[in-house]
Amino acid sequence: MSLTERITRIVSQPGRGLLASDALGNVHRLDPDLKLVASSGATSSAQAPAGAPIFAMALAGQWLITRDKLGTISRWDADTLRLVDRLDAAATSDQSLLMEGEEPSPTMVRGIGVWNGKVYLSNGYFQLVVLDLETFAVDRLQPWSPEFARLEWFCTDAPDVQAVTDRSGRVYIGSLDTLDFPVVSQVDSSNIHRLLYDGRHHRFWATLDGGTGQHRNIRNGVATVGLDGQVLERSLFARNDVEAMAFSPDFRKAYVGGFDGELLIFDNTSAELRIERRVSGFSHQIFDCAVDDTGAVHVLTQDGEIASFDPEGGFLNRLAYERQCAWDIRPVPGQSGRFAVATDDGAAVVDVVERFPGHPSLHLSGHDTDGSGFTRRVLPTADGWYGVAWPREVLRVTDDRRTWSVQLPDIVHTLALSPDGTRLLAACNSGGVELDAHTGRVTDRIGELPSSAWVSGYLPDGRRLLGTRNGILRAYDGAGAVTWEIDLGGYPKRLDVFGDRIRVTGSGGAKEYLADSEKMDRQFVELFDNTVESATLIDGTLCAVSYGMQLGAFDYATGELVGFVEDLPDFAKCIASFHDSTGAPVIVVGGRGGFLRLYALDRANPGQVLRPLRELWLPRTPAACSFEVKAAADGAGIR
Missing domain, CATH: 2.40.10.480 (Thrombin, subunit H)
Structure with a gap:
């Protein structure tokens, strides 16, 4: 028996291994050696409609609670993996607050809070849903404040207070019982995917996707936050989203990973943030992690692979998912x-x-x-x-034969070919790297960018384009001088050039610019x-x-x-x-x-x-x- 669908989330089930959800809405149990021992069913992508991916899971005693991308909420028997309750995404809402004909929005919210016999999570309309854990009856439905905030994580482990995060970098500290959160702390500028209570130092740890101030969309990582909402310290090691975090059972270590593709092991024996080890070589970007009761660390990557490590980062086993x-x-x-x-x-x-x-x-x-x-x-x-191969390779294949391959110093995001076919421009975390298209030899480097280069391109006149994570697009002449600069208003993912027209996709939709212009020409969002x-x-x-x-x-x-x-x-x-x-x-x-x-x-x-x-x-x-x-x-x- 093997997994046929991509795993999307994992949680530890003490004494039994891992519980995992997949891209078609199924749940599974893996033993500590990552062997599949039980599954809920066999939802197929050939079905119409197929199940939706599950991105939020919480283990609450005998129950496994899940939420899929549309906001469908389910309760499963954690022992048999039998589905017990299912709340439809469209119906589980306060209809009086909706527009006529409004449908639930697909969202990747990850958090489910369980506290005092109640379940707390966000539905597909950005409303807070409170369920009774024993009966799974809807106890309460209400908007959050500020309205339409996308609630991302619930932390119920700290004494005396509970905390909630959202996708705008806020941490709310207060009471889930009364839904009163007098402390609202702006910890980041973007998603806080995880907020965990550190029982060793009586504080929270928060993942940071965006960074703040001078570091916004340049450097991010994790922060420690007091129970009063004050940011104590930041460790800004990342150049991309930070998705996963877990503590060792004794809180002596913290494990953090994200889209840079490294697992960072923090020494948490003292209060200061200190990275002890880095584990690299993953097949993809890190999406989730869980620590079991033996201290083994299980890391899920975006491609559905799971790899297990000992507490010091030594490799133990992997799923070998196809x-x-x-x-x-x-x-x-x-x-x-x-x-x-x-x-x-x-x-x-x-x-x-x-x-x-x-x-x-x-x-x-x-x-x-x-x-x-x-x-x-x-x-x-x-x-x-x-092509560009994860994480740092640029390669050339001719007639089904690899002609050359070059390893660049840092993660490569995109690649562009010059109009005359003689040059390649790679966008890397360390800047722009230009290569001879025939040999792969590095011929030029463009550094001193405001942040990591995420997109690259060429204008018809041969000028080179580099767009950075913090949304700055520049054109460079042959000598490396900047001839044009424009603020994209958000991070780019891809760039294509059509004559003098430049199309950029990313944050804020699809946008088009005319070369050397001072403003955006079109936007589709x-x-x-x-x-x-x-x-x-x-x-x-x-x-x-x-x-x-x-x-x-x-x-x-x-x-x-x-x-x-x-x-x-x-x-x-x-x-x-x-x-x-x-x-x-x-x-x-x-x-x-x-x-x-x-x-x-x-x-x-x-x-x-x-x-x-x-x-x-x-x-x-x-x-x-x-x-x-x-x-x-x-x-x-x-x-």
Whole structure:
């Protein structure tokens, strides 16, 4: 018996191992050696609708409480994993507070609080739900203050007070019994995914996604917070989101991880924040972690892999989950209907096949699985492709043969090819690195950026573009001088250049700029609840996908939203478009799990502008991991 769907959350079940949820709404039990011993059922992605991913779990005695991405709340028997209660996401709300026809929003909130026989969590309408644990009856429904705050975590372990965090960096300290929280502390500028009580030093630890002040969107990590809400100290080790945190049973160590892909082991024997060790070599970005009653540390990465370590970071075991993701999809030059796809294990080639007019399909015609890490971006050429592989590799493949490979000093996020095909520009945490496209030799470096470089590109005149995590986009000439700068108003994820027009996706939707202009030219953002990953333009319609598992269609000229769906099977990462044999536009959306879904784009049908047609699921392979533990006596605290 093995897991077939990606694990999305883990919690420790004392004496029995781990409880885990998956991307289709199932729950499972793994023994301490990560062997699957029980499952709730067999929800299938072929079902319509399939189950939704579970991102929040809490163990409360005999019960396992879960919340899925839509806000459906369930109670399971923690021993048998039998479903006992299920509260529908749309119905579990105070209807008097909703707009007419309002539906629950898909959100990745992670927190469930259990206190004094009650269960506390946020529903799909950003209202607080209070349930009676024994009967699972709705006890209370009310908006939070401030209204529409996205509650992220509940901490009920501290004596005398309880605490709640939200996605705007606030910590609320007070009483869940009375729902009175007189202390509101602005600890971060973004998500606080975890807030844990430190029983050794009588304080909270908070994860920080954004950073504050001069460090905002530049450096972040963790903070210690007094029970009065005062920030005591910060350790700003991260350049990306911090997702996971857990203490050892005796509170002598804290384990922290996130999208930089390292597990940090903090020495918590003294009050000062001190990084003792770093564990690297994970197959993907860290998404969750749990410490069991023996002190073993179990780390979940975004691809569904789980790896276990001893308290000092020594490797014990791993799940060897067969995973897949479509990270990037781009048309192959000169080959109509052919696309290159960046995958978790290399790169794939898919062809549009249409035997009957108006019924296109995708066929997997090639799959290079020789990648040393997941391929984050792919730039296809007539004879192969360039790519970025996790975490630091830039590579060239020609005629199915690896021509060259270069390891850069830091994590690489994106890659761009110059208009003449001779240069590559990699966006890295350490800045921009330019390479000779034929040999892979590093020819130039662009440093002294305001923060990590997350996107790169080239203008038609050869100038180089770098966009940073804190939202600054600059153009550099051949000598490295800045010739243009603009504030994007948020972090970028991808950048594409079309003549003198620059399209950036990320925080704040899909945005377009004219080179050397002083302001944004267009923006497409309505209804997106999270980061926009990628966009495509076809027949006057811009379509974009978000980290909230959403697909939106916008009129390109006016920016008006004309179509919107939230039925994607998992996180969307990439999007492309083509015309079928009848001339009708078709959208391809790919993402986590390895799905490539086709949508018909029909502006003449306002009721269903985006109509799902079919899916291709790419083959899966086990993750590749090579763990390394480094001593890092790093007193990195900032008071």
